[in-house]
Amino acid sequence: MTYETIGYNVHRRVLTVTLRRPEQRNTVTYQMLDELIEAFDRAEGDDEVRVVVLTGEGTFFSAGTDLSAQSGGYAADTAGFKPLRGGNRDVGGELALRMFSSNKVLIAAVNGTAVGIGVTMVLPMDIRIAADSARFGLPFAQRGIVPESCATWFLPRIVGIAQAMDWTVTGRIFPASEALQGGLVRELHPAGEVLARAQEVAEGIASSTSAVSVALARNLMWRQLGSPHPMTANQLESKALLALGRSPDVREGVASFKEKREPRFTMSPRELPEFVPWWEEPSFDD
Numbered sequence: 001m002t003y004e005t006i007g008y009n010v011h012r013r014v015l016t017v018t019l020r021r022p023e024q025r026n027t028v029t030y031q032m033l034d035e036l037i038e039a040f041d042r043a044e045g046d047d048e049v050r051v052v053v054l055t056g057e058g059t060f061f062s063a064g065t066d067l068s069a070q071s072g073g074y075a076a077d078t079a080g081f082k083p084l085r086g087g088n089r090d091v092g093g094e095l096a097l098r099m100f101s102s103n104k105v106l107i108a109a110v111n112g113t114a115v116g117i118g119v120t121m122v123l124p125m126d127i128r129i130a131a132d133s134a135r136f137g138l139p140f141a142q143r144g145i146v147p148e149s150c151a152t153w154f155l156p157r158i159v160g161i162a163q164a165m166d167w168t169v170t171g172r173i174f175p176a177s178e179a180l181q182g183g184l185v186r187e188l189h190p191a192g193e194v195l196a197r198a199q200e201v202a203e204g205i206a207s208s209t210s211a212v213s214v215a216l217a218r219n220l221m222w223r224q225l226g227s228p229h230p231m232t233a234n235q236l237e238s239k240a241l242l243a244l245g246r247s248p249d250v251r252e253g254v255a256s257f258k259e260k261r262e263p264r265f266t267m268s269p270r271e272l273p274e275f276v277p278w279w280e281e282p283s284f285d286d
Contacts, residue, residue, distance in 0.1 A: 001042065005032040007057070008039055013050040013206040014199055015043050022058030027066035028117050033091045036121075040098045047268045050206035050214075052102070053198045054122065055109035059191070061134065064116030089284055092117050092149035099124035100150075100222060103215035103269040105205050109198035110134055111191055115173070119184075120147060123154035126218065128184065129198045131191035134176045136184065142171040157225055159183045208262065210249040215269040216240055216276070223279050236278060243273030 001008075007018035017039050019026040043049045056062055099106055099121075108122035110130035115137040122128055138155075140147045147155070147168060156164040163182045167174065179185045189197050205214070220236055227233070244250055249267045256263035 001038065003035045003039070005029065006035045006039060008042075010046075010049060012203050013048060014053060014202040015039075015046075015049045015051070016053045016055065016195070016199065019054075019056040019062055021066075022056075022060070024066060025060040025063035026056045026058065026118070027063050028092075028121075029066045030091060033095055037095050037098050040095075040102060043104060044102060047211075047270070049104060050211055051105045051107060051202035053107045053109050053195070053202050054125065055195050055198065056111050058112070060112040060118075061110045061114040062116075062118030062121070063113065064118050064139075090148045092120060095121060096124045096150040096154070103211075103218065103272075105202070105214055105218070107198050107202055109195045110185065111194045115139065117149055120149035120151040120154075123149070123151055123158060127186055127198075127201060129187055129189065129194055129201070130176050130179060130185040131194050132176050132188040133191055134179075135173050136167075136176070136179050137171065137173040138167050139171040139173075141169055210253065210263075210265040210267060211269040212244065212247070212249055212265075212267045212271055216244075216272060219276065236275075239275045240273060243275065 003020075005019070005021055007016070007020050009016045009018075017036065019028075019032065021027060021029075021032070040052070043052050105127070106125040108125045108128040108130075110122065110128060112131055112133070113135045114122070114130075115135075116139060119136055119138055138147060138151070146152070155168070158164075159167075159182045167182075176185070176188050180188055187197075220233070220240065224233055224236070247267060249265045252263050252265055
């Protein structure tokens with residue numbers, strides 16, 4: 001598959017996806033969204049990919065949506081702003097849901113400033129590492145619209161409702177230090193070191209953890225965020241432990257610990273226990 005707006009490179013079981021519109025500050029078009037969705041679909045079916053790292057080329061991570069007429073984002077006529085690509089569904093939300101449903105670990109390497117969808121697209125990711133010089137902003141209210149890419153679901157769960165409301169209703173630009181303090185990102189590094197650090201974390205995960213364990217843990221955590229009682233976790237974890245107890249990866253994990261060596265896990269993230277999925281996937285029309 002040839003991409004025009006993103007890069008796709010697999011090395012040591014880590015896929016690095018790069019936003020590649022540096023002259024346009026990596027602003028997001030419908031084509032880029034489609035290519036990103038396809039890239040995550042492709043990664044999901046590739047057992048050689050254990051972790052996905054998303055970054056930007058150049059000095060920006062992403063300055064948000066491309067509002068130029070040729071991108072489909074804005075037209076000078078009466079059609080106005082068109083975030084729904086002429087339909088009734090936010091395409092950024094489709095990307096967010098694709099990430100949410102992934103069985104791979106997702107890491108954002110925010111190499112520079114991220115605004116609008118440049119922020120919201122990394123919310124479904126599991127780890128976010130940023131440049132200490134980066135700036136962040138959610139200026140939707142200043143454009144007369146609302147946050148997209150399922151941000152109203154993800155952001156309060158990541159940083160808390162008070163912080164999410166502050167950043168959303170003011171639409172202000174805030175520094176990387178505030179993003180770190182607020183829990184939006186895990187750690188800060190000089191811009192030139194962000195991608196290498198993200199890849200280092202990714203390679204550590206890929207080399208030392210079971211793909212099945214990671215996939216199942218990711219689903220257990222993300223999909224129970226709305227559960228009203230911890231009993232659901234007890235029920236699901238019990239099923240998971242029972243199902244995995246005699247698996248090859250468990251035997252290898254125990255053996256490698258006893259033998260004081262790195263584990264050599266062989267199971268695929270597609271070998272999930274039979275009780276998965278335990279949830280009902282809603283449709284857009286529900």
